[in-house]
Amino acid sequence: MVLERTFSIIKPDATRRNLTGKIIAKFEEGGLRVVASKRIHMTRKQAEGFYAVHKDRPFFGELVDFMISGPVVVQVLEGQNAIARNREIMGATDPKKAAPGSIRAEFAESIGENSVHGSDAPETAKDEIAFFFAGSDIVG
Numbered sequence: 001m002v003l004e005r006t007f008s009i010i011k012p013d014a015t016r017r018n019l020t021g022k023i024i025a026k027f028e029e030g031g032l033r034v035v036a037s038k039r040i041h042m043t044r045k046q047a048e049g050f051y052a053v054h055k056d057r058p059f060f061g062e063l064v065d066f067m068i069s070g071p072v073v074v075q076v077l078e079g080q081n082a083i084a085r086n087r088e089i090m091g092a093t094d095p096k097k098a099a100p101g102s103i104r105a106e107f108a109e110s111i112g113e114n115s116v117h118g119s120d121a122p123e124t125a126k127d128e129i130a131f132f133f134a135g136s137d138i139v140g
């Protein structure tokens with residue numbers, strides 16, 4: 001077991017439905033701690049930069065439009081094996097395939113409007129955290 005930090009976004013479909021607290025409760029009940037958090041409305045430039053890895057995918061335009069359609073909550077989550085643990089708590093990208101009790105099984109509306117984002121590996125977690133937070137914003 002290793003103490004890790006991961007990056008999380010509560011997406012516009014979830015903030016619109018006032019689900020922020022219910023989603024954070026899932027992280028906390030799952031053993032993760034919120035060590036940095038802010039509610040922002042991403043610019044198009046930020047969303048395109050954040051999701052640059054997907055820029056050649058057919059859904060890229062739709063993804064960026066959705067991510068700037070309303071406020072999001074960007075967070076750093078800390079805990080034992082936080083990257084993998086967060087992915088379990090979120091459930092599969094496609095809510096139809098997400099495990100019962102996971103955030104996406106309970107709250108996601110579709111594969112695109114899937115309520116949360118979470119880093120997929122240590123290197124991505126480091127880059128994604130640095131995209132939105134300075135070291136001094138994170139208080140463990």
Ligand code: CMP
Nearest residue numbers: 059062063093111112113114116117118
């Ligand atoms: P996320 O974990 O934020 O990483 C990339 C996002 O692209 C993903 O969650 C989905 O919201 C979105 N995505 C993945 N596949 C599709 C798809 N087939 N159509 C629309 N959006 C998608």
